Amino acid sequence: MDMDKELFRKFGYKFIDWVTDYLSGLDNFPVRSQVKPGEIRSQLPPEPPGQGESMEKIFQDFKDTIIPGITHWQHPSWFAYFPANNSPPSILAELLTAGIGAQCMIWQTSPAAAELEEVVLEWLRQMLGLPEGMTGVIQDTASTATLVALLTAREKATDFNANQKGLKSPLVVYASEETHSSVEKGVKIAGFGRENLRYIPTDDSFAMIPSKLDEAVEKDKKKGLQPACVVATLGTTSSTAVDPLAPIGEICRRHGLWLHVDAAYAGTAAVLPEKRWILEGAENVDSFVFNPHKWMLTNFDCSAYFVKDPGALIRTFEIHPEYLKTGLDSQVKNYRDWGIQLGRRFRALKLWFVIRSYGVEGLQKIVREHIRFAQMFKEWVEKHEAFELMAPVDFSLVCFRLNDGRNDEVLNDLNKRLLESLNQTGKVFLTHTTLRGKYVIRIAIASRTTQERHVREAWDLITSKAAEILK
Amino acid sequence: MDMDKELFRKFGYKFIDWVTDYLSGLDNFPVRSQVKPGEIRSQLPPEPPGQGESMEKIFQDFKDTIIPGITHWQHPSWFAYFPANNSPPSILAELLTAGIGAQCMIWQTSPAAAELEEVVLEWLRQMLGLPEGMTGVIQDTASTATLVALLTAREKATDFNANQKGLKSPLVVYASEETHSSVEKGVKIAGFGRENLRYIPTDDSFAMIPSKLDEAVEKDKKKGLQPACVVATLGTTSSTAVDPLAPIGEICRRHGLWLHVDAAYAGTAAVLPEKRWILEGAENVDSFVFNPHKWMLTNFDCSAYFVKDPGALIRTFEIHPEYLKTGLDSQVKNYRDWGIQLGRRFRALKLWFVIRSYGVEGLQKIVREHIRFAQMFKEWVEKHEAFELMAPVDFSLVCFRLNDGRNDEVLNDLNKRLLESLNQTGKVFLTHTTLRGKYVIRIAIASRTTQERHVREAWDLITSKAAEILK
Numbered sequence: 001m002d003m004d005k006e007l008f009r010k011f012g013y014k015f016i017d018w019v020t021d022y023l024s025g026l027d028n029f030p031v032r033s034q035v036k037p038g039e040i041r042s043q044l045p046p047e048p049p050g051q052g053e054s055m056e057k058i059f060q061d062f063k064d065t066i067i068p069g070i071t072h073w074q075h076p077s078w079f080a081y082f083p084a085n086n087s088p089p090s091i092l093a094e095l096l097t098a099g100i101g102a103q104c105m106i107w108q109t110s111p112a113a114a115e116l117e118e119v120v121l122e123w124l125r126q127m128l129g130l131p132e133g134m135t136g137v138i139q140d141t142a143s144t145a146t147l148v149a150l151l152t153a154r155e156k157a158t159d160f161n162a163n164q165k166g167l168k169s170p171l172v173v174y175a176s177e178e179t180h181s182s183v184e185k186g187v188k189i190a191g192f193g194r195e196n197l198r199y200i201p202t203d204d205s206f207a208m209i210p211s212k213l214d215e216a217v218e219k220d221k222k223k224g225l226q227p228a229c230v231v232a233t234l235g236t237t238s239s240t241a242v243d244p245l246a247p248i249g250e251i252c253r254r255h256g257l258w259l260h261v262d263a264a265y266a267g268t269a270a271v272l273p274e275k276r277w278i279l280e281g282a283e284n285v286d287s288f289v290f291n292p293h294k295w296m297l298t299n300f301d302c303s304a305y306f307v308k309d310p311g312a313l314i315r316t317f318e319i320h321p322e323y324l325k326t327g328l329d330s331q332v333k334n335y336r337d338w339g340i341q342l343g344r345r346f347r348a349l350k351l352w353f354v355i356r357s358y359g360v361e362g363l364q365k366i367v368r369e370h371i372r373f374a375q376m377f378k379e380w381v382e383k384h385e386a387f388e389l390m391a392p393v394d395f396s397l398v399c400f401r402l403n404d405g406r407n408d409e410v411l412n413d414l415n416k417r418l419l420e421s422l423n424q425t426g427k428v429f430l431t432h433t434t435l436r437g438k439y440v441i442r443i444a445i446a447s448r449t450t451q452e453r454h455v456r457e458a459w460d461l462i463t464s465k466a467a468e469i470l471k
Numbered sequence: 472m473d474m475d476k477e478l479f480r481k482f483g484y485k486f487i488d489w490v491t492d493y494l495s496g497l498d499n500f501p502v503r504s505q506v507k508p509g510e511i512r513s514q515l516p517p518e519p520p521g522q523g524e525s526m527e528k529i530f531q532d533f534k535d536t537i538i539p540g541i542t543h544w545q546h547p548s549w550f551a552y553f554p555a556n557n558s559p560p561s562i563l564a565e566l567l568t569a570g571i572g573a574q575c576m577i578w579q580t581s582p583a584a585a586e587l588e589e590v591v592l593e594w595l596r597q598m599l600g601l602p603e604g605m606t607g608v609i610q611d612t613a614s615t616a617t618l619v620a621l622l623t624a625r626e627k628a629t630d631f632n633a634n635q636k637g638l639k640s641p642l643v644v645y646a647s648e649e650t651h652s653s654v655e656k657g658v659k660i661a662g663f664g665r666e667n668l669r670y671i672p673t674d675d676s677f678a679m680i681p682s683k684l685d686e687a688v689e690k691d692k693k694k695g696l697q698p699a700c701v702v703a704t705l706g707t708t709s710s711t712a713v714d715p716l717a718p719i720g721e722i723c724r725r726h727g728l729w730l731h732v733d734a735a736y737a738g739t740a741a742v743l744p745e746k747r748w749i750l751e752g753a754e755n756v757d758s759f760v761f762n763p764h765k766w767m768l769t770n771f772d773c774s775a776y777f778v779k780d781p782g783a784l785i786r787t788f789e790i791h792p793e794y795l796k797t798g799l800d801s802q803v804k805n806y807r808d809w810g811i812q813l814g815r816r817f818r819a820l821k822l823w824f825v826i827r828s829y830g831v832e833g834l835q836k837i838v839r840e841h842i843r844f845a846q847m848f849k850e851w852v853e854k855h856e857a858f859e860l861m862a863p864v865d866f867s868l869v870c871f872r873l874n875d876g877r878n879d880e881v882l883n884d885l886n887k888r889l890l891e892s893l894n895q896t897g898k899v900f901l902t903h904t905t906l907r908g909k910y911v912i913r914i915a916i917a918s919r920t921t922q923e924r925h926v927r928e929a930w931d932l933i934t935s936k937a938a939e940i941l942k
Binding site: 005008009016018020033037038040041044046047048055062065066067068072081087088092095096099100101102107108109111116119123124126127143147165166167180181182188192193194195196237293317324327349355356357366434442448 | 473479480482489515526536538565571586587618636638655709764816
């Protein structure tokens with residue numbers, strides 16, 4: 001090593017100490033960074049250094065300059081978006097992954113990475129109760145996995161001709177009006193065209209209405225268009241609504257459509273027997289993604305993508321340049337052909353560390369506790385006369401708003417002000433959405449370190465800020 | 472933390488010790504893993520554990536089961552593919568990144584990550600001497616960056632209509648016959664269709680012949696097709712050939728084509744004044760990618776992607792879901808709109824650590840030394856009567872073959888046997904390619920830890936194995 005071996009060890013220990021203190025002292029930081037746009041940039045030199053600098057100095061600058069500009073995703077009072085949990089075993093695994101520095105594009109470039117990925121993804125399949133025979137692969141994000149699904153659906157619908165000839169006639173994609181923005185992005189990238197994406201209306205729980213899907217498919221068929229793919233969501237981003245897989249799957253089967261399931265956040269809940277109902281009808285699913293990097297304590301990035309027919313996936317993505325051929329290609333899994341990127345990090349290791357460290361029961365316990373917190377919070381909202389619950393609470397997200405009886409326009413403004421006043425305290429970080437045009441505050445209670453007291457403190461802060469605003 | 476704080480610290484130290492010993496003791500490992508397909512998998516339980524297991528046990532299994540299945544990319548005798556260098560400062564930064572566990576999709580979710588990315592990419596632009604005004608963003612891999620370029624070119628060529636309507640008429644993409652497979656993959660994904668990708672012939676140095684490009688564009692125009700994008704390569708994967716940017720850029724400007732440059736490996740060489748010639752004509756480049764994770768000592772994954780017009784990039788990828796809107800969107804860079812994935816790791820940190828630790832001069836020294844090794848190796852090949860140099864050596868890759876005067880079919884077989892016999896020793900790892908149908912051995916001399924003696928040992932091993940084979 002060019003950096004002296006003992007110097008590396010010394011700073012390695014220091015950094016371990018720093019991470020240890022950081023994780024156990026997160027309560028002392030504001031959750032959302034309090035810096036203003038340009039504040040960090042203005043402290044950094046506009047040109048790179050000619051000579052090397054000492055690690056001591058770099059570390060000091062990291063603490064002084066970078067940390068104030070960090071929004072602390074692992075904070076116990078993180079209630080924004082969905083969480084991106086890490087965990088001590090996952091961090092330790094990431095250290096080994098970085099140290100080994102393997103690039104895992106094909107089996108030969110790291111046999112253990114390829115085979116561990118195969119094993120751990122099969123563990124995950126069992127843990128969620130996905131249908132036997134589904135095969136898993138790690139993608140970086142759910143955005144990528146959904147794009148991969150759309151591309152495979154595109155190839156399937158064109159007898160694997162679009163890759164060769166481009167899309168000669170329009171294929172149509174369906175998702176609920178509450179679907180994630182990555183579906184629109186994927187539809188554009190894959191060349192379907194945004195105008196061939198249909199947003200299906202949702203019911204009172206914000207879940208896709210299957211009969212409306214059926215109608216939309218029929219309508220397109222009559223127009224001479226070719227329906228190709230349905231994206232169902234288990235746990236929408238706005239409100240964790242659950243599209244009903246069983247009737248949607250039946251429609252897909254009847255019309256010969258690819259069924260992709262985006263369970264990015266809520267998929268983890270299927271580790272609980274009492275939440276397994278979300279997967280009812282999964283036997284008709286062609287592809288399924290959920291993110292261990294959200295609610296399963298595994299460092300971002302790590303999306304688990306499962307397919308019924310790996311052959312269709314590989315046929316969509318395989319390439320055979322001479323410089324990547326090996327004598328073993330017929331006997332092994334070369335994951336470069338299972339997605340978009342050629343290069344791949346060794347991401348199975350952290351999953352292996354997490355699942356083994358917590359065990360299935362340990363993970364169940366954590367997820368169950370988060371769901372209990374959300375139910376508790378939901379009851380507080382329902383009991384409070386100035387607050388209104390805005391969506392069902394099936395998992396660990398609660399959607400609510402301040403409602404003192406005025407019209408929606410006024411309420412939207414009030415809630416926007418409430419949210420900003422909460423986040424400015426630095427004590428919590430929550431984000432918003434809109435549901436049927438109403439501005440709604442979301443509290444996602446699923447950080448690994450969140451305890452009941454953090455949820456109670458958040459509620460106290462919310463009610464006290466609300467009282468100020470209503471005054 | 473659920474894992475006891477002191478236990479985390481204890482294993483943190485242990486893992487730092489392990490990484491320290493690993494990196495300084497890599498000479499003791501076979502470079503290419505010696506396991507057989509299925510050997511690792513067969514040692515892993517087919518079901519996940521119900522209860523959590525101790526970190527002691529997991530660490531032991533990591534050492535006993537996983538490590539034998541690792542091909543050691545950081546080994547000083549790694550000569551395969553291109554390297555994926557890490558470095559002590561980069562590993563240390565990855566530890567902090569994992570510990571913080573931030574998801575950096577937009578400015579608000581970590582202002583320091585967004586602003587550090589902006590600053591460090593500008594440093595890289597200066598270090599390579601890319602045109603002023605080009606703006607950088609980190610992508611995961613060059614495959615992704617090239618896809619992003621193709622998509623932006625697609626939108627530009629259709630007045631930003633393909634995203635909305637799909638591709639209504641064929642657009643044509645051009646690259647040399649030696650281009651990387653990611654171009655074909657990107658062309659398929661983006662819906663151009665493989666049949667609309669033209670491979671342009673190359674000259675004796677395996678570089679694109681500009682006049683042949685011009686002819687191909689004219690021919691397509693006459694057919695009523697719409698030429699859209701040219702991908703030029705600086706440092707092809709097979710032989711590090713350099714497509715001449717100046718004449719190619721002139722052709723692109725004349726025909727109104729997007730010019731994307733794939734400099735994944737060789738881009739780093741532009742830190743050297745004496746290699747800056749590869750960028751002659753860069754003022755006509757629309758997008759440019761190189762991989763600090765290859766030759767610039769930064770842990771995989773980290774691709775630096777530069778564009779002349781960020782507006783076109785953002786217009787291609789932007790999405791505006793309600794749950795991601797913030798009050799600051801007009802003042803800051805939200806990198807979710809600069810690529811495919813929504814979620815993003817904090818990858819600027821490791822680049823910052825690497826550039827500051829080594830300084831520009833330190834990085835230049837390392838790259839220059841690798842190039843010297845390659846020149847040395849090239850001379851040995853040229854002087855040896857049984858070996859033949861197969862391509863020019865501009866950087867740190869040497870393409871050669873054993874040639875005792877027999878026909879190509881026999882030689883192809885001989886060289887294949889030579890390569891396998893070398894790799895089976897575990898002492899080196901090299902890979903192959905084909906050039907004009909000839910099987911060629913590639914030696915990529917660019918691992919951070921490679922010293923002159925490793926290159927000499929490799930040559931001794933090659934000549935001795937060759938003598939055995941020729942006997």
